[in-house]
Amino acid sequence: MKLENPNAPAGTLTLDHFWMPFTANRQFKATPRLLARAKDMHYWTPDGRQVLDGTAGLWCVNAGHCREPIVRAIQEQAATMDFAPTFQMGHPLIFEAATAVAKILPKGMDRLFFTNSGSEAVESALKIALAYHRAKGEPTRRMIIGRERGYHGTNFGGTLVGGIPGNRKLYAGMMSSFDHLRSTHDLNRNAYSKGMPQHGCEFAMELERLILLHDPSNVAAVIVEPMAGSTGVLIPPQGYLQKLRAIADKYGVLLIFDEVISGFGRLGAPFAADLFGVKPDIMTLAKAINNAAIPMGAVAVKREIHDAVVNGAPDGTIEFMHGYTYTGHPMAAAAVIATQKLYHDEHLFQRAAVMAPYFEETLHALRGTKHVIDIRNLGLVGGIELEPREGAPGRRGYEALVGCFEAGVLIRVTGDIIALSPPLIVEEEQVDQIVDTIRKVLTSIA
Ligand code: PLP
Numbered sequence: 001m002k003l004e005n006p007n008a009p010a011g012t013l014t015l016d017h018f019w020m021p022f023t024a025n026r027q028f029k030a031t032p033r034l035l036a037r038a039k040d041m042h043y044w045t046p047d048g049r050q051v052l053d054g055t056a057g058l059w060c061v062n063a064g065h066c067r068e069p070i071v072r073a074i075q076e077q078a079a080t081m082d083f084a085p086t087f088q089m090g091h092p093l094i095f096e097a098a099t100a101v102a103k104i105l106p107k108g109m110d111r112l113f114f115t116n117s118g119s120e121a122v123e124s125a126l127k128i129a130l131a132y133h134r135a136k137g138e139p140t141r142r143m144i145i146g147r148e149r150g151y152h153g154t155n156f157g158g159t160l161v162g163g164i165p166g167n168r169k170l171y172a173g174m175m176s177s178f179d180h181l182r183s184t185h186d187l188n189r190n191a192y193s194k195g196m197p198q199h200g201c202e203f204a205m206e207l208e209r210l211i212l213l214h215d216p217s218n219v220a221a222v223i224v225e226p227m228a229g230s231t232g233v234l235i236p237p238q239g240y241l242q243k244l245r246a247i248a249d250k251y252g253v254l255l256i257f258d259e260v261i262s263g264f265g266r267l268g269a270p271f272a273a274d275l276f277g278v279k280p281d282i283m284t285l286a287k288a289i290n291n292a293a294i295p296m297g298a299v300a301v302k303r304e305i306h307d308a309v310v311n312g313a314p315d316g317t318i319e320f321m322h323g324y325t326y327t328g329h330p331m332a333a334a335a336v337i338a339t340q341k342l343y344h345d346e347h348l349f350q351r352a353a354v355m356a357p358y359f360e361e362t363l364h365a366l367r368g369t370k371h372v373i374d375i376r377n378l379g380l381v382g383g384i385e386l387e388p389r390e391g392a393p394g395r396r397g398y399e400a401l402v403g404c405f406e407a408g409v410l411i412r413v414t415g416d417i418i419a420l421s422p423p424l425i426v427e428e429e430q431v432d433q434i435v436d437t438i439r440k441v442l443t444s445i446a
Pocket residue numbers: 116117118119120122151152153154225229230258259260261286287
């Protein structure tokens with residue numbers, strides 16, 4: 001189809017050629033929603049309508065849109081050196097970027113492998129886990145345990161270790177190296193929890209059951225999102241992550257936290273690992289690492305894991321046969337350095353912690369609104385679960401998305417769960433606007 005586009009000189013935009021990701025393509029192209037410009041807390045549509053960003057783009061623009069220091073760093077880098085390889089070569093900026101991120105990572109987790117996305121960070125983390133066990137003389141440790149409803153991106157490893165049936169069903173023959181814990185979601189006991197739910201710590205015991213079932217000598221790692229975002233905002237039950245840590249330690253299994261969403265201040269601390277007081281062995285990062293200004297991801301590993309792989313190989317050999325053309329891309333690196341400085345200078349992680357109680361209170365005031373069956377929150381993340389419409393799961397969520405967008409607020413929905421994750425610069429009135437809009441829209445839909 002062709003669409004009138006005031007930004008395009010020809011006056012028309014063809015939508016046919018771009019096969020859109022995670023999108024109902026035919027539905028979207030029949031009624032498109034386009035964004036053309038962004039600044040701070042807002043987007044603007046091509047026809048100039050302002051839309052308040054309740055989702056930091058896609059959980060990633062934590063400092064707000066088009067922040068001047070980040071824009072300038074990218075512009076300057078684009079004009080200085082557009083690309084440089086990092087295979088047997090290097091450039092100073094990516095080392096500087098690694099140091100900037102290492103400074104805020106949990107102590108001792110300061111060896112970084114860079115990728116271009118969260119999905120690639122997950123693949124790299126899984127490979128590092130296997131490489132570590134091999135280097136330690138335990139090459140049979142190859143099984144990876146994930147969790148139902150886990151989302152770890154869309155490459156093969158992440159898809160299979162993830163726990164979203166719709167994402168996995170095409171790849172049934174490839175699943176033998178993976179097993180899954182049950183999800184911690186428990187509406188009956190935990191609905192309307194503020195912060196960490198009280199019940200469900202015992203679900204962590206499944207890890208021990210699975211490790212014993214497969215035998216510890218075969219299990220390499222367990223990977224979870226410490227706070228599951230994409231599956232609809234599932235906050236870990238109190239004590240759950242501590243238990244996972246203890247069981248993983250008991251059997252020599254690596255604990256991987258996928259912090260692609262929960263990292264960089266989203267929960268009011270640098271990382272979920274800090275907030276929950278549980279240190280994983282490996283962390284995956286992406287999105288807000290550079291405010292999503294240029295695609296980038298990373299894997300942070302404990303020194304001993306890095307050293308086992310890197311120091312264990314003979315001199316002069318490439319220790320880990322893995323990497324991407326764009327690993328450590330100069331523009332992405334420049335954006336990391338500028339972003340980390342901005343987070344630090346504006347105390348944005350602390351700001352998220354300060355705003356979190358207001359966000360919680362305002363969000364929970366939606367209790368009793370038509371269709372709402374649960375509200376949950378932590379830091380600047382909120383989930384509002386709607387009762388699915390009889391015979392049409394997901395439809396109500398989609399209508400809420402469209403209704404809010406038309407009313408000037410961008411939300412994210414997963415099925416019938418609304419997920420909120422505004423930029424960390426959000427103001428109280430903007431939290432009010434997001435929640436008021438959701439209330440009005442939910443009241444108006446069937
Ligand atoms: N891991 C988690 C926890 C995520 O939420 C996501 C994306 O939302 C990914 C991995 C994949 O990241 P990307 O879309 O950058 O590949």
